[in-house]
Amino acid sequence: MDEPQPPTRPPSAVPPVIRLGDSGEVAAALPHLLGFHPAESLVLVSLRGPGGSRIGLTARADLPDPADAAALARALAARMDTDDPAAVLLAVVSEAPDDVAVPVVPAHVEGSGAGAELPHRDLVHEVVLALDAIDVPVREALLVRAGRWWDYDCPYPCCEPGGGTPLPGGASPLAAAAVAGGTVLARDREALAARIAPPTEVTGVTAMAEACLRAGREHAGRLRAAGRPAVAEECDAAIAGAVSACRPGPATAGTRLPDAQVARVLWALTLPEVRDRALGLALDDDAAAAEVLWTECTRRAPVPLDGPPATLLAVSAWLRGDGAMANVALDRALAADPGAELPRLLADGLQACLPPAELRALITSTLATG
Incomplete structure (x- = not known):
């Protein structure tokens, strides 16, 4: 292909x-x-x-x-x-x-x-x-x-x-x-895909799955108790905090995001309005930190929670001109949810060779009207 x-x-x-x-x-x-x-x-x-x-x-x-x-x-x-x-x-x-x-x-x-x-x-x-x-x-x-x-x-x-x-x-x-x-x-395309491949260590996979179950129950409870707009704001704050933890510097060097924090981000991204606002992170000074977060979330998330961060990773890589990683990430997103509209549209755009500058303008326009 x-x-x-x-x-x-x-x-x-x-x-x-x-x-x-x-x-x-x-x-x-x-x-x-x-x-x-x-x-x-x-x-x-x-x-x-x-x-x-x-x-x-x-x-x-x-x-x-x-x-x-x-x-x-x-x-x-x-x-x-x-x-x-x-x-x-x-x-x-x-x-x-x-x-x-x-x-x-x-x-x-x-x-x-x-x-x-x-x-x-x-x-x-x-x-x-x-x-x-x-x-x-x-x-x-x-x-x-x-x-x-x-x-x-x-x-x-x-x-x-x-x-x-x-x-x-x-x-x-x-x-x-x-x-x-x-x-x-990367050594080859397989090595590129391995960067976001799920971990094979059973204990870590089990711990991440349990963290996602707990976060999912909390997320559902907050939606019932506080309503969607309030929860969406909380989700935005959770993502902002995780991005901050991924910024390069002495305070974050060698640190690994806790499973609970990754799980909260994964559930936050299940709200389409939160995911769409997260697209804007690829356009500002936190683009590199956001890409680190999306990479980590994609790698550690259980299916189908890996779909939204993989989509965001694809956008971030595409805007950098890294079409290889964008393709790999979109493959992961579509494997998580073959019917998902946004990754499908992005895949069509990448196949049509939409330049990064045009994608950037499209995201800017979408955020302005959202």
């Missing part, structure tokens, strides 16, 4: 400028654009601005079966088109060996040995055709393999199947921009 990534940068920051001749730096920075190290993947990077010098949308897909290559190419081209790119950079990340061609003359004739081609050239051709159909040129088509990179269109020995150029070491400008935007690099 293709995974669109919003432009990898803080929403208020200037997009990184790349040197188009520096293909190695772009190839080395692909994991930072995605948030994890891709494997056996097709990656498209939108190049925007004058001359296509700015990184825009990044989309990744698992390498398809040959029969599915054309359909995948068209789907990814449609994703790219939403970003209005001046050009696209294409990268195949694969450890596949070179394709060996059948000799066209008898093998005993001198110089007639089987030739070799870089792998997945047919897939590259399908993507080029799909992008050409929407008038988007492919600036470069790269193969990234075993710590080296090749250009599919390069005629020189450095890009012959047995050649390749080592990926540059050190932090590239794109990698630095991704890190500055808050993207934490």
Whole structure:
């Protein structure tokens, strides 16, 4: 499945400028654009601005079966088109060996040995055709393999199947921009999902479940006794207190939120008006602390209480340009409640490549009219 990534940068920051001749730096920075190290993947990077010098949308897909290559190419081209790119950079990340061609003359004739081609050239051709159909040129088509990179269109020995150029070491400008935007690099997508996976330690899971049961009874009792508006205010205060406890600093370093506090936040987020107001935390100075809270709540919450914090985590990651984590979090939210409206709408928006700036404006508008 293709995974669109919003432009990898803080929403208020200037997009990184790349040197188009520096293909190695772009190839080395692909994991930072995605948030994890891709494997056996097709990656498209939108190049925007004058001359296509700015990184825009990044989309990744698992390498398809040959029969599915054309359909995948068209789907990814449609994703790219939403970003209005001046050009696209294409990268195949694969450890596949070179394709060996059948000799066209008898093998005993001198110089007639089987030739070799870089792998997945047919897939590259399908993507080029799909992008050409929407008038988007492919600036470069790269193969990234075993710590080296090749250009599919390069005629020189450095890009012959047995050649390749080592990926540059050190932090590239794109990698630095991704890190500055808050993207934490994962080993692979599974490692990214593991950051919010439920704990496996039975004692801790049981204690958290019991805390949620107690908090749930208290929440229901308060709703009966005080009414929904008063409880919603109490819930807002509970979330504010938990966010404060997650702010970085000496007072919070190494501390773990108590199960009871996490449980109160989880039940607070079951009120849609409270959850919607919590969206605004991603827009202010407490955005980082709020994301820490949503991550912790998603990881520790029993189903289906994990749905709302996972939704908020997805929004927070999306606004940072971390589409990989946004996808993972939305998968978790929809697994908790497949019929939930907000995560479904957000998933549709992410698939449609809604830029972070537009999501930010939408949340601002929603909060103003709420």
